[in-house]
Amino acid sequence: MNYRTRFAPSPTGPLHLGHAFSALTAFDRARARDGTFLLRIEDIDRPRCKPGFEAQIYDDLAWLGLGWPEPVLRQSDRLDAYAAALARLAEMGLTYPCRCTRRDIRAAVSAPHGPAGPVYPGTCRARPMAEAGPGDAVRLDMEAALAHLDAALPGFTETGPAHAGRHPLDPAALRAAVGDVVLARRDIGTSYHIAVVVDDAHQAITEVVRGLDLFEATPIHVLLQTLLGLPVPAYHHHRLITDDTGTRLAKRDDARAIATNRADGATPADIRVMLGL
Ligand code: GLU
Numbered sequence: 001m002n003y004r005t006r007f008a009p010s011p012t013g014p015l016h017l018g019h020a021f022s023a024l025t026a027f028d029r030a031r032a033r034d035g036t037f038l039l040r041i042e043d044i045d046r047p048r049c050k051p052g053f054e055a056q057i058y059d060d061l062a063w064l065g066l067g068w069p070e071p072v073l074r075q076s077d078r079l080d081a082y083a084a085a086l087a088r089l090a091e092m093g094l095t096y097p098c099r100c101t102r103r104d105i106r107a108a109v110s111a112p113h114g115p116a117g118p119v120y121p122g123t124c125r126a127r128p129m130a131e132a133g134p135g136d137a138v139r140l141d142m143e144a145a146l147a148h149l150d151a152a153l154p155g156f157t158e159t160g161p162a163h164a165g166r167h168p169l170d171p172a173a174l175r176a177a178v179g180d181v182v183l184a185r186r187d188i189g190t191s192y193h194i195a196v197v198v199d200d201a202h203q204a205i206t207e208v209v210r211g212l213d214l215f216e217a218t219p220i221h222v223l224l225q226t227l228l229g230l231p232v233p234a235y236h237h238h239r240l241i242t243d244d245t246g247t248r249l250a251k252r253d254d255a256r257a258i259a260t261n262r263a264d265g266a267t268p269a270d271i272r273v274m275l276g277l
């Protein structure tokens with residue numbers, strides 16, 4: 001199978017050195033395998049995305065020497081595909097509508113807390129999808145999803161240095177740390193988790209290259225891929241680029257923006273050296 005990977009930024013700010021590391025790592029891995037590097041714009045969170053940032057992504061990546069042989073996939077053009085995946089999970093009886101606010105959930109939960117905040121206590125779990133209204137989010141019924149997979153628990157292969165090897169899904173960890181995860185936010189009608197698995201399959205991605213900050217999200221993606229009958233790619237979670245104090249770079253750290261380094265006279269080769277590539 002031909003190697004295919006992607007870089008999938010959200011246009012919510014200027015790309016910084018952490019993004020450059022991710023894009024260059026993916027590009028280099030594709031090139032070394034005679035494979036294909038693709039670009040996807042993850043712009044489902046419309047209010048936070050700005051066209052100017054998207055234009056700057058193309059400009060920064062081209063400046064770094066990256067090219068992508070297929071048209072850019074924009075998630076805002078793909079909402080029907082995400083709705084179809086959600087409908088499929090609903091038909092399988094694995095989702096329910098949820099009207100709880102963050103405050104409701106905080107009030108109902110004392111523990112435990114997963115990586116994405118408090119694990120949902122299941123207040124709305126008995127509500128049928130037929131009751132779903134426009135103000136509702138849609139959640140995965142984790143217990144039903146695990147029962148659906150039964151003994152056939154899938155896993156994924158990690159090729160990144162920090163956790164290299166085979167990772168079978170761990171039902172206890174999914175229950176304790178993830179629980180009934182939101183698959184469709186009430187404001188945008190979908191979620192990162194649904195969009196990323198639908199698009200990785202659509203783009204026939206064989207290895208997902210992304211930061212270690214998303215390692216905890218990967219079992220959710222593998223679970224959804226398996227429920228939806230989609231292929232499970234390999235995953236390569238790379239180290240995170242931190243600032244001098246060891247803090248992970250965020251998009252608002254303009255000093256580390258690629259554009260700022262360019263304006264200061266850095267060359268693409270300098271950026272590679274700064275990143276240890
Ligand atoms: N859009 C995500 C981000 O900018 C990346 C998602 C992924 O690589 O799966 O952090």
